[in-house]
Amino acid sequence: MRLHELRKEFGHVVAVDGIDLTVPTGAVFGYLGPNGAGKTTSLRIMTGLIRPTSGTAELFGRNPAVEGVGALDGVAGFVESPMFYPYLSGRRNLRLLASLDGGRDDERVEEVLGIVELDGRGNDKVGGYSQGMRQRLGLAAALLRRPRLLLLDEPTNGLDPGGMRDMRRLIGELADDGLTVLLSSHLMGEVEQLCTELAIIAKGRIRFAGTLDELRSGHGNADYRLSVTDVRRALATCSDLDGVELTTDDSGSLLVRADPADAARLTVRLGQEGIGILAMLPDAPSLEQLFFDLTEAPAAGEPAAA
Numbered sequence: 001m002r003l004h005e006l007r008k009e010f011g012h013v014v015a016v017d018g019i020d021l022t023v024p025t026g027a028v029f030g031y032l033g034p035n036g037a038g039k040t041t042s043l044r045i046m047t048g049l050i051r052p053t054s055g056t057a058e059l060f061g062r063n064p065a066v067e068g069v070g071a072l073d074g075v076a077g078f079v080e081s082p083m084f085y086p087y088l089s090g091r092r093n094l095r096l097l098a099s100l101d102g103g104r105d106d107e108r109v110e111e112v113l114g115i116v117e118l119d120g121r122g123n124d125k126v127g128g129y130s131q132g133m134r135q136r137l138g139l140a141a142a143l144l145r146r147p148r149l150l151l152l153d154e155p156t157n158g159l160d161p162g163g164m165r166d167m168r169r170l171i172g173e174l175a176d177d178g179l180t181v182l183l184s185s186h187l188m189g190e191v192e193q194l195c196t197e198l199a200i201i202a203k204g205r206i207r208f209a210g211t212l213d214e215l216r217s218g219h220g221n222a223d224y225r226l227s228v229t230d231v232r233r234a235l236a237t238c239s240d241l242d243g244v245e246l247t248t249d250d251s252g253s254l255l256v257r258a259d260p261a262d263a264a265r266l267t268v269r270l271g272q273e274g275i276g277i278l279a280m281l282p283d284a285p286s287l288e289q290l291f292f293d294l295t296e297a298p299a300a301g302e303p304a305a306a
């Protein structure tokens, strides 16, 4: 899936401001951004619900703005909250959708009900379903078409912790089966847990695209944060170690810049000096902190806040 210089204006509002993005086949790709960043708008363009002002969205080499629904072969998802007839059962709703989509396939309906674990409740009316069951039915509806690419806009929105866990497990299982998933979310933990790569979008522009490790590398003050029994003596006796850079901060921790082998030599030296190590942790910034740094900073060419 590839977006190329994608732009969408609604009157004077620029919702999507020239996005270039490639989602590799087989990835579970996180799409993170604050409210109003342009996530839903770009997902709506990808699913052919709206046309871009300029630029292209290519799904397996086909463009929904040019080829219409034909380009959506192999693509499914829910971008708007899934809608069903409340007075019909989950099974009837899915059968109806399958026949509208070009052919009734009762076997596939049973399969997808099984995948989302609604087979036991398939004959119950959707009006009586919980929010979590409705979301899972939405996923079942998306899976009817046997997609290769699944576009999900905040799939755990409104679910309780158990519902979120079930939905995430399902998404993980679908990804393990080889489906490419583009997952828009506000939830950092969800993206960390599920996604192999991510893009962060703010004000219609991509601020970062790549793996979580790539995002983290180069950020943060140190490789490790070390709590020891005597910081002053640690600085005095260990600062000469090759490959190790030691500093301290207001918290009284030692900040260590070193690769793992040199960091291990530091721990040995501290022991030899009779300095106890109380804790040693990798000093990676949280995804949340990186998200704020990227989305609250002005983009290139944008004036800084006064």
Ligand SMILES: Nc1ncnc2c1ncn2[C@@H]1O[C@H](COP(=O)(O)OP(=O)(O)OP(=O)(O)O)[C@@H](O)[C@H]1O
Residues within 6 Å of the ligand: 010, 013, 014, 015, 033, 034, 035, 036, 037, 038, 039, 040, 041, 042
């Ligand atoms: N149909 C529309 N008409 C006018 N403006 C719109 C329309 N759809 C979106 N916008 C505007 O485009 C911008 C991006 O909205 P979008 O819904 O894509 O953001 P989002 O990242 O999905 O936000 P959220 O996380 O709140 O869902 C917002 O300023 C929004 O008000």
